[in-house]
Amino acid sequence: MQNMIRLPQMREDVFARVDGGADETRRDTSYYWDNSKRSESNRINLQRTLSGEGFFENETGRYALPIGTLIAFTQRENSRYGYPATASEPYKLRYLSIDPSTTATPLFNRIRRDFGSVLSMPDGSESCSLFDEIFYRFQSSDFIDLYQESEYITRLLTSIYRQQVDDTQHRDPIEYGYHLIKNRYTSPITLTEIASTCGVTREHFIRRFSKRYQTSPGALLRSLRLDHARKMLETTNLDICHIAKASGYSSTNVFGRAFKKNYGHTPRKSR
CATH class of the missing domain: 1.10.10.60 (Homeodomain-like)
Structure with missing residues (x-):
């Protein structure tokens, strides 16, 4: 009998996928999350400010989140975010929750290692456009398949990294x-x-x-x-x-x- 070639089994977590996303408007300090005390399944979280201002803090300090900023975090880490007590306007945000994978996680970790958790995402930028396209495709279940969904996520994370590099040209x-x-x-x-x-x-x-x-x-x-x-x-x-x-x-x-x-x-x- 001819020897059969045994193909290696492909792990399902190779491909990244979105498992959550929504627009929210927060108006008071009851909006507060301490990630170190959360028990949900760990996820890659990307949250963009649409208007108003939120805050994010971790062991490196406390940061304001005005329009044009993005926070990148995971559950169970030592960080907190929410509506600041000094705010006078509603904090409107858009978030994406991404299932960890062997493709997305290294990129996500590299972004945070090199640039931290509070990132630049200007309106009209490539990263902003990709973020919104992924958000709307998730909302309408409009991905062709898992491969396309993973491709978009990889492109998004790469464009976020490129945006941070580009920002240093004039700043540093x-x-x-x-x-x-x-x-x-x-x-x-x-x-x-x-x-x-x-x-x-x-x-x-x-x-x-x-x-x-x-x-x-x-x-x-x-x-x-x-x-x-x-x-x-x-x-x-x-x-x-x-x-x-x-x-x-x-x-x-x-x-x-x-x-x-x-x-x-x-x-x-x-x-």
Whole structure:
């Protein structure tokens, strides 16, 4: 009998889905939640201010939630949110509750690790449009299938992350440069181009970056590129020229010299 191929079982929680969402209007301090005391099943929660103002607090402090902000939290964590005692207008909000999954949870955790729980979501932004589209599709049961629903959620979380990065360009150009390096190291971008995009001189960028992150931007760029190249050498059969280009190097020779200087041997010997 011909051997049958046994396909691996697919876990249902690979795909993210929305399991709750509504618009609410709150007018007094009876609207108050302490997440550390909640017993519901844990969920990814995204809550956007439509008008008025709410508050959110955790171990890092207390934050106002005016229009254009979003809070990201889970039940059972050490945080609280609600209607502030100083408010004089109704607090209108829109929330989405997302079933945790192996696709959505790492993105959600990365957002909060890098930017915290109080996030920017300006009206008219890509993230705001995706948030509202998911909300209305959930309300009308208008997702084609689970795959489309999970795709929208992944796009939403990615766009939320991008929005926070974009916000740092004018608020904190050095942090913006850090994100540029982390996101674009596989392209042949230079420190001069990064500094120019941040709106500062190359010398200013290097000095401020090195002081803040305890490493120079050039060292971080080299480390990311070389680590990416080393992993490709160890896990693929692609030629050296292709790996050099895919790792942000302008030529194979430049890549070879940098690799040997860092690891003590040529790229070919890594195989």
